[in-house]
Amino acid sequence: MSEQALSNTGNAASAEDMENSLGSHDAATDQFLTFIMANEEYGVDILSVQEIRGWEAATPIPNSPDFVKGVINLRGTIVPIIDLRLRFGLEQVEYSPVTVVIVLKVTTDKGNKVIGIVVDAVSDVYSLTADDMRHPPEMGDQVNTTFIKGLADVQGKMVILLNIDELLNLKEMPDVDAIKNMIHD
Amino acid sequence: MSIDLSQFHQVFFEESFEGLDSMEGGLLDLNPDDFDVETINTIFRAAHSIKGGAGTFGFQVVADFTHVVETLLDEIRAGSRALEASHVDLLLRSVDCLRELMQALQDGDEPEMSPANDLQGQFEAVLAGEAPSESSSSEVDASSLDVQLESTSEESSDNAGVSEESKGYWAIYFKPDSDVLRTGNEPVRMFRELEALGEFRSQAVVCDVPEFNQLEPEACYLSWNITVAGGTREEVDEVFEWVIDESELSIRWVDGAPSEADLGISADEPASAEAEETAEETPQAVEESEETVDQTSEPEAEPQVSASVVPEVKAAESKSSKKAASKSSQETTTSIRVGIDKIDSLINMVGELVITQSMLGQLGANFDMNKLVRLQEGLAQLEHNTRELQESVMRIRMLPISFTFSRFPRLVRDLSKLMDKKIDLVLLGENTELDKTVMEKIGDPMVHLVRNSLDHGIEKPEERIAAGKPETGTITLNAFHQGGNIVIQIIDDGKGLNKERILSKAIERGLVSESDRLSDDQINELIFHAGFSTAEQISDISGRGVGMDVVRRNIQELNGTVEVESTEGVGSTFTIRLPLTLAILDGQLVRVGEEVFILPLVSIIESLQVDQSMINNVGGQNEVLRLRDEYVPIVKLHELLHVEPDNYELENGLLVVVEADNSKVGLFVDDLLAQQQVVIKSLEQNYQKVDGISGATILGDGKVALIVDISGVLKIANQNKARTLPGDHQAA
Numbered sequence: 001m002s003e004q005a006l007s008n009t010g011n012a013a014s015a016e017d018m019e020n021s022l023g024s025h026d027a028a029t030d031q032f033l034t035f036i037m038a039n040e041e042y043g044v045d046i047l048s049v050q051e052i053r054g055w056e057a058a059t060p061i062p063n064s065p066d067f068v069k070g071v072i073n074l075r076g077t078i079v080p081i082i083d084l085r086l087r088f089g090l091e092q093v094e095y096s097p098v099t100v101v102i103v104l105k106v107t108t109d110k111g112n113k114v115i116g117i118v119v120d121a122v123s124d125v126y127s128l129t130a131d132d133m134r135h136p137p138e139m140g141d142q143v144n145t146t147f148i149k150g151l152a153d154v155q156g157k158m159v160i161l162l163n164i165d166e167l168l169n170l171k172e173m174p175d176v177d178a179i180k181n182m183i184h185d
Numbered sequence: 186m187s188i189d190l191s192q193f194h195q196v197f198f199e200e201s202f203e204g205l206d207s208m209e210g211g212l213l214d215l216n217p218d219d220f221d222v223e224t225i226n227t228i229f230r231a232a233h234s235i236k237g238g239a240g241t242f243g244f245q246v247v248a249d250f251t252h253v254v255e256t257l258l259d260e261i262r263a264g265s266r267a268l269e270a271s272h273v274d275l276l277l278r279s280v281d282c283l284r285e286l287m288q289a290l291q292d293g294d295e296p297e298m299s300p301a302n303d304l305q306g307q308f309e310a311v312l313a314g315e316a317p318s319e320s321s322s323s324e325v326d327a328s329s330l331d332v333q334l335e336s337t338s339e340e341s342s343d344n345a346g347v348s349e350e351s352k353g354y355w356a357i358y359f360k361p362d363s364d365v366l367r368t369g370n371e372p373v374r375m376f377r378e379l380e381a382l383g384e385f386r387s388q389a390v391v392c393d394v395p396e397f398n399q400l401e402p403e404a405c406y407l408s409w410n411i412t413v414a415g416g417t418r419e420e421v422d423e424v425f426e427w428v429i430d431e432s433e434l435s436i437r438w439v440d441g442a443p444s445e446a447d448l449g450i451s452a453d454e455p456a457s458a459e460a461e462e463t464a465e466e467t468p469q470a471v472e473e474s475e476e477t478v479d480q481t482s483e484p485e486a487e488p489q490v491s492a493s494v495v496p497e498v499k500a501a502e503s504k505s506s507k508k509a510a511s512k513s514s515q516e517t518t519t520s521i522r523v524g525i526d527k528i529d530s531l532i533n534m535v536g537e538l539v540i541t542q543s544m545l546g547q548l549g550a551n552f553d554m555n556k557l558v559r560l561q562e563g564l565a566q567l568e569h570n571t572r573e574l575q576e577s578v579m580r581i582r583m584l585p586i587s588f589t590f591s592r593f594p595r596l597v598r599d600l601s602k603l604m605d606k607k608i609d610l611v612l613l614g615e616n617t618e619l620d621k622t623v624m625e626k627i628g629d630p631m632v633h634l635v636r637n638s639l640d641h642g643i644e645k646p647e648e649r650i651a652a653g654k655p656e657t658g659t660i661t662l663n664a665f666h667q668g669g670n671i672v673i674q675i676i677d678d679g680k681g682l683n684k685e686r687i688l689s690k691a692i693e694r695g696l697v698s699e700s701d702r703l704s705d706d707q708i709n710e711l712i713f714h715a716g717f718s719t720a721e722q723i724s725d726i727s728g729r730g731v732g733m734d735v736v737r738r739n740i741q742e743l744n745g746t747v748e749v750e751s752t753e754g755v756g757s758t759f760t761i762r763l764p765l766t767l768a769i770l771d772g773q774l775v776r777v778g779e780e781v782f783i784l785p786l787v788s789i790i791e792s793l794q795v796d797q798s799m800i801n802n803v804g805g806q807n808e809v810l811r812l813r814d815e816y817v818p819i820v821k822l823h824e825l826l827h828v829e830p831d832n833y834e835l836e837n838g839l840l841v842v843v844e845a846d847n848s849k850v851g852l853f854v855d856d857l858l859a860q861q862q863v864v865i866k867s868l869e870q871n872y873q874k875v876d877g878i879s880g881a882t883i884l885g886d887g888k889v890a891l892i893v894d895i896s897g898v899l900k901i902a903n904q905n906k907a908r909t910l911p912g913d914h915q916a917a
Contacts, residue, residue, distance in 0.1 A: 059889040060780065061868075061875055062826035063901075071872065073883045080872040113871045 029127045032152075034159055035102065035119040038090050042119075043126065043152065043161045048104050050114060052122055055099040069118060072101075079103065081116040082168065093120070107165050115168055126154050133161065197238045198291045199520065201247075202284070204231040206591060209280050213594045217268045225268075228276070229258045235283070241374055245381075247286055250301050253308040254279050260312075275311065277595070279304050353414070353440040354383070355421050360390075360408035360433035367403050370428050376411070378424045383415020408433070521621055523581050531577045538570045579769070580618075586664045586673070587615035589628050593635055593662060600639050607646050607657040608639065614664035619671045623763055626743055627673070630736040634675045634759050635660065637733075642679030642757055652754065654678065666765075673761040682751040684708045709749045713737045741896070744770070744787060770865055772882070772892065774858035775841065777822050778829045782854075783863055783882060783892045790842045790849065792857055795835050810840060810851045817842060820902045821853040822893075825877060831855045845896040852898070865892065877901050 032043035058070030058081045067086035071078050081101060085092060101116040133150035147167035152159045211228040214221075232255045239247035254276065260266040282301050289296035357379075361372060379385050387409050394406040413421065418436070425434055545563045548556055590612050601608040643649075643658035650656055661676040684705065691697045691711045703711075713733045740747045745763035764770070764787070772783035773792075800819070801809045808819040819840065823830035832838045832855055840851040863882035868875055868891075879894035 059881075059891065060828075061872070061891070062828070062878065063876060068872075071868070071881060071889050073887055073889050076866075076883065078866045078868060078871060078881045078883075078889060115871060 029129050032126050032128055032159070032161060033102070034123040034126060035100075036121045036123050037084060037088070037119050041123055041157060041159045043159045044102070044104065044164050045149075046125060048106070048164050050103040050105050053101050053103065053116075054097070055095045055101055055118060072116065074103065074114070074116075077114060079114050079116050081118060083118040085118070085120075087117075087167075104164055104168075106168050108168075113168075117168075126152070126159065128152050128154070128161075194242060194291075195520075197242055198287060201235045201238060201287055204235050205280050205284050205287075207231050209277065209595055210591060212273055212277050212280065213598060215268070215273050217270045217273065220268060222262070225258065225262045229255065229262055232258055240378060241371075243377070244287075244290055246296060246298065246301065247283065247290070249381075250279070250283060250286065250305060253305055253312070254283075257308060257312060272311070275304070275307060279308070353438055355411075355413045355416065355418075356437050356439050357411040357413065357421070358408070358433070358435045359411060359425070361405055361428055362431040363401075363404040363406065365405045365428060365431060368431070370431075372405070372407075372409070375424050375428070379411065379413050379416075379421070382420055382424075383413050385411070385413050387411045521582070521584065527577065527580050531574070531581070534570065534574045534577050538567075538574060541566050541570050582620050582622075582768070583618035583765075584621050584624060585616045585618055586624065586671075587612075589624055589631065590615055590662055590664075592628070592632070596632065596635060597639065597660065600636065604639065605645060606639070606643050608643055609657050609659045611659060611661040613661060617664040617666060617671060619763065619765055620768070623671075623743055623765075626739065627761070627763065630739045630747075630761070631662075631673065631675065633733075633736050634761075635662070638675055638677040638679065638757065638759075642677035642681075644680050648680075652680075667762075670762050671765055673763070675759040675761075676756065677758075678756040681753040681755055681757050682709055682712065682749070683753065687711050709751055712749065713747070744785060768865055769862050770882075770892065771860070772863045773841070773860050774884075774890070775822075775839075775852075775854040776856040776858055777826065777854050778831060780826075780828050781858065781884065781888075781890045782822070782826070783890055784841060784843065784852070785879075785892070785895065786860065788843045788845055788895045790844055792839055792841045795840050795851075797836060800835060808835070810842075812842065812849075812851075815849065817849045817851045818902075819851045819853055820898065822898075823853070825898055825901050825905070843895050845899055848899070850895075850899055850902070863890075863892070 031046040033046045033049050034041050034043040036042075056072060058072045060070040061068055061080070067083050069081040069083050071080050073079075083092070095118070098121050099118060100122050101118055102122070103114060103116045106113045106115050132152050132154075134152070135150060136148040147163050149161040149163040152161055208228050208231045211224045211231070214224055215228075232251055236248050236251035236255055239245070239251060257266070257272065257276070261268050261272065282304050286296045286301060359372075361370070365372065376385065376387060388411075390408045390410065391406075393408065394400070400406075418438075421436055422429075425432070425436075428434075541563060545560075545567065548560055548563060552560070593612070594610055597608055597610045638660050643660065644652065644654075646656045649658065659678050661674070663674040663676065665672055687708055688697070688703070688711075691708075691714075692699050694714075696711060696714055697703065713736070737747055740761055740763070743763055745761060747762075748760045749757060750760070751757040770783075771786040773786050773789055775782050775784055795810060799811050801811060801816070803809050810817045810819055819835070821830075822828075830838070835853060838853055838855050839857055840853055841857070842849055842851050844850075863884075865880045866882055868878065868881050875891075877894055877897040877900075878891045879897065880892045881889050882892060884890050
């Protein structure tokens, strides 16, 4: 019960915060699309989202890492699909009707790419200001956190804001368990 | 007020490069003893428009350089100077030089001026040296050249040299019609040309500028008093040539140094004192005077005044915009010119498609089974329309191969001179069309082959006479279509490949062993091996042994092949076969498990069902197919591509025998499906390069299928073999 109460007050506070920040510096607000994966909420800059579509079978690419599910035909363009669970080293789940693919525009050193990521479900859209975001804590050398843009507190919930350009460029896998521990500590 | 000219730079460069090409072509046709005046005119016109364009866009170095070229051409054209072979050489070199200058400008680099200055000096020597009969015109030349030197030096407005030579100046009053801007005659441009003649000062007369509410933005209300210290009357007249009928113009020569009085600045104008102080600072000064004279007209009139009065400001502006433009030009993609007939046919096709669509739409609105036949007809028509549309769109990318061929006359001319050989170049099938991307990539391999023919193929004149051949050798470039491919042949009537030398060299290099018995074709093939050259002397042109293998690789990258046929003493023929386009591929669909892959049809030799008796095991693991008198290694596609197949037994599936990099391999697949043309889509665009896969395509059902890169697959197969072999199998 006390937890409930706590989160309620947290809720009210953050909502107030958000309204304040919205009112005071409107221009600095960024919108983030959030999605759920293994009970954690992750956010990506909404401007990098091209579209959201249901999961459909992809053509597998030979000799590619297992998190690359394959390529699909997106209205004539060949788009690779990456399973973000596998990318993060999480346990794989069966794809269900709510499994969605978020198609993202990613800026890489070789120009813009269109890549789809498979996530458990799409959650919400939040408007956040720079003040709402916290820098990810230092986690030592063994954990790569460059793909985390920041952490945000939305209505008492922790949202991990992803730096999508870094994430899909990254060669080595981020260690999600370590990050999880860090988040919950 | 002023249009941002930088948006036209790209067009200017493209047109200028075309102009240079036509200059080059014309020059190569020129025979000093007997030439066509029309050819000279063509060359002259090309040079003239490059000069004009360069002047307009502020590429002064190009304009200046072209000017001397044009001067020489003009004299030849007018007949006051006889054309000599040395002139043609000089002009050809100037074409090269201009091309480099413009390339540098296009890339936004600082152009390398020393070769241009060198050539310019030579032009001046030619122009000044053997003076034509008329002394007056030689004076004109001399003075114009002085000006030329002047303007190429860092500060074109620095008048020390000019005023020393000609103690006087042109006082010009110029009052254009108010329509002058609408007719496209930009006074700023004229002023810039005047500026090139010598020290230039101008003062705008603004008393005709009407009230603000009566201002027309496109009208010119200004007139100018100008002094130019330098140039001849002809040159000054030339500047105003286009506007002389539409303006009030007075030009007179005044001895002595230019004074402010000539600029017509009356003392009662408040800002005149400031204006006098420094001529270069006038914009602000004049603007200030504007403000005091007529407050209301200020916002509109200001830009006009500042733009027209002081060209220096403009020049600086255009410099910065040039930088910006060069940046943007790196981003802009290249363009192609498409014949209007192709566009027309495309529009017709789209029209038909729309008609078919509306017909089908009507049919679908109230459909019953009685109309089934009409529906089928409609669908057939739709298919027909779509195919035609696809072909027309493909045709847009097609260009005649003359774009590639056109560089060879020059190359052959220069090289044959260098090597003291007499060579005729014959071009056939210049209108054969092929894809622009293919064309861009085939240029270098072709240059290499032609150089080889020149260097190794064609003999020196004395050798040819001794061999009973005509003194002049012939190299023929021939292009034609043959069943979905384009074939390009490079034929020479030289001495042919020396088989003994090739063979002994190959044995020396360890490419073949002495006991090998090779057919003539196999011996000829050897020249495509890396590091192979039989040239006795390494020359500038060829013989370093890098080349034929690169040629072959480049052509293979385009999914093409290159072959050589040769008869000793008679000549050699190199035959390049290329697909018409890189965007579409003839593919064989094969199934492995649940996945469909596409094999390029060109690399398939045959497909067959195998019997255990045809299979031999070499060294335990490596299965080999006995195919008539050959042994072909077997590669299982499912192992390489990590797919779950239907069959693991060779008897139950099919073998597709493919050839790549001169070796045959049997690919084991589950089933053969349809043969069809597929549109190649890039995997790299959104993903990355995948070993063994050259691209992807979209099948009729909307699914993605991967296109197998045969030579890539073979490479993986060899690597895998190398990994499994060491240790146990080698010992066995």
